[in-house]
Amino acid sequence: MQVPILKQGDYLIASIQAALTDADLLELRDELAARVGRYRSRGIIVDVTALDVMDSFAVRTLRSIAQMLKLRGAETVIVGIPPDVAFAMVQLGLTLPGVATALDLEEGLVYLDEQTKAKGGRHGGR
Amino acid sequence: MVAGERRVSIHSDGDIVAARQQGRALAEQIGFSGSELTIIATAISEMARNIVKYAGAGSIALSPIYHGNRRGIVITAHDDGPGIPDLDLALQDGYSTSGGLGLGLPGVKRLMDELEVVSEMGQGTTVVMKKWKL
Numbered sequence: 001m002q003v004p005i006l007k008q009g010d011y012l013i014a015s016i017q018a019a020l021t022d023a024d025l026l027e028l029r030d031e032l033a034a035r036v037g038r039y040r041s042r043g044i045i046v047d048v049t050a051l052d053v054m055d056s057f058a059v060r061t062l063r064s065i066a067q068m069l070k071l072r073g074a075e076t077v078i079v080g081i082p083p084d085v086a087f088a089m090v091q092l093g094l095t096l097p098g099v100a101t102a103l104d105l106e107e108g109l110v111y112l113d114e115q116t117k118a119k120g121g122r123h124g125g126r
Numbered sequence: 127m128v129a130g131e132r133r134v135s136i137h138s139d140g141d142i143v144a145a146r147q148q149g150r151a152l153a154e155q156i157g158f159s160g161s162e163l164t165i166i167a168t169a170i171s172e173m174a175r176n177i178v179k180y181a182g183a184g185s186i187a188l189s190p191i192y193h194g195n196r197r198g199i200v201i202t203a204h205d206d207g208p209g210i211p212d213l214d215l216a217l218q219d220g221y222s223t224s225g226g227l228g229l230g231l232p233g234v235k236r237l238m239d240e241l242e243v244v245s246e247m248g249q250g251t252t253v254v255m256k257k258w259k260l
Contacts, residue, residue, distance in 0.1 A: 055168050055171040088237065
């Protein structure tokens, strides 16, 4: 597994460490879907700070991760899209409709706390 | 001194990562800035994925270019695949044969300064794209 996934309370945190192949991205998707069930997670943070590019495949896979996990009853937030990468995405016309994004891990945790509390569920991971 | 041409064989999704990393490294030597490096790497990633998806195998050649005192990078994506049936259509904005899965050529064209496609049915496709340093 290329991407370490940490469990923190009700949340899972997937921290991408380097450039990922298409196969690595699909493995991340499948692994998150499985672990949300195993750990009964309410929220997932995917940290993409170290991803070198967000091309059409990466964007599509992140979108499907968020949609799949939503169907499993969990909220996903993508954090750490660097400014250069955001700029290239805009130029390409790539967007993440319906997917929550936040500046960094800290903001992502705040977002998940708000979302999971609003639903009246168990409180956030810390 | 900037190195000469480098060529990356494209056979699998791992080669897509290798091609964009080599392209980024060469572009950095040429003197492109951070955001331009990301744009060049993203364009290479899209073109390399097209090779894997439509042709199965091919190559990406990367080379510095000079015009007067301007410097830039030229990226040539080549495959011997089935070719693009309707090139005019493939270059139209919003067009993609794979049901909107890829960005298609128009998306990549927006990232680069110049993009030319030569495609022959049954003979393969060559895409030449250039980015000039500002």
